[in-house]
Amino acid sequence: MNNIGCSFAANREHILATNTDYFSVNAQEHPAYPFGYDFGRYVNFSGKQFSFQVIKEYSQWLYDGVLPCMASLVQISPTEGDLTFRFLAKCYVFGEHIDDKPWMNDIMDVFIRVHLQDWNFGMDHQVIMYTYEFTKETSLMRRLLVDMYAYCMEPGDNVKAMLRELPGEFAHDILVALNVVGRATSKDWRERLNKPRLYHHEAQRRLLS
Numbered sequence: 001m002n003n004i005g006c007s008f009a010a011n012r013e014h015i016l017a018t019n020t021d022y023f024s025v026n027a028q029e030h031p032a033y034p035f036g037y038d039f040g041r042y043v044n045f046s047g048k049q050f051s052f053q054v055i056k057e058y059s060q061w062l063y064d065g066v067l068p069c070m071a072s073l074v075q076i077s078p079t080e081g082d083l084t085f086r087f088l089a090k091c092y093v094f095g096e097h098i099d100d101k102p103w104m105n106d107i108m109d110v111f112i113r114v115h116l117q118d119w120n121f122g123m124d125h126q127v128i129m130y131t132y133e134f135t136k137e138t139s140l141m142r143r144l145l146v147d148m149y150a151y152c153m154e155p156g157d158n159v160k161a162m163l164r165e166l167p168g169e170f171a172h173d174i175l176v177a178l179n180v181v182g183r184a185t186s187k188d189w190r191e192r193l194n195k196p197r198l199y200h201h202e203a204q205r206r207l208l209s
Helices: 003-011 013-019 021-026 052-064 068-072 078-098 101-118 125-134 140-152 159-164 168-181 186-193
Strands: none
Touching: 052 068, 052 078, 052 101, 068 078, 078 101, 078 125, 078 140, 101 140, 101 186, 125 140, 125 168, 140 168, 140 186, 159 168
């Protein structure tokens, strides 16, 4: 994050350090600092896993239990959809990095909601590449993206040609998934998305302290 982002996080160190396991472990107690935490020195905000907008969204979510971005997602254009998916991917990667499962579940729900509204089966390549660069092999966000393609490829599609245009590891995972889903259709995919818990982590929502 830049200096503005770090200042924003420092001003919210209390809610981060007392309500998020990752930050409470990494924020060292120190009586000379506000709320008794020497926060910035012990928590590493470097890297693409952290951004000012994501930290801002996350802090507000800790306060309210609601994602602020939801207000802007009533109706979105295809261009706005791509930007939204990129932002949500960053939010999910951040959640994996700090291992906050309720946050990841909420982000996943919004991601699915936007996908259902957008109903475009060709995901922005930036979203795919970012997700594959920064998530684990077992990531449920990877699984969602792979399933999206595997379920929605039509029988007449030139699958090999389509896969050649996708990032290699992602294309390999789709091939594996195609053997599992068989002759699934976009209708099957929509029905599957009516059960978003398939892409949820088991977790209890944290009570704000």
